[in-house]
Amino acid sequence: MCQGRCKNWAGKGVKEVCLGRRLLAHACGGERGSGTFLALATLVLVVGAATPLIFGANQAFEAERLDSAAELSAMSAADSLIGFLTGHPCEVAAKVAWLNRVNLDECRIVGFDITITVSAKSIGMVHFASATATTS
Secondary structure (H helix, E strand, C coil): CHHHHHCCCCCHHHHHHHHHHHHHHHHHCCCCCHHHHHHHHHHHHHHHHHHHHHHHHHHHHHHHHHHHHHHHHHHHHHHHHHCCCCCCHHHHHHHHHHHCCCEEEEEEEECCEEEEEEEEEECCEEEEEEEEEECC
16 A cells, blocks of 8 residues: 555655555554453543542441431430430440441430430541430
8 A cells, every 4th residue: 555655756765654654554453452442441431430439429328327326326325314225324325336336436414415426437537426315
């Protein structure tokens, strides 16, 4: 293809360019394997775009789980305070928090109000949640 064009030109440089182009075409092998590269590039792009979404969804799930654990601990402590459960309210709250795989950070009893603060670590971040239960 390139040699036909080179015969019409008188310069030596044109022949070398055509010869180089022909050698380059033979060395590269055309477009063979470009589909594999395109598939891998698409895979990297999809994984790169989905990673922040997955981490965001995980953080939202952990925050919701932590809120539920704080509320359950507070309600259990309030039940213990009025006598439905045995034991000290803060011990009961600590056990419920442990069963929900969170850490009890604070248990405050003021009158008939119990405020519970729990925490959990998720993907290197520490989340906190608190709940208040009252016995009226």
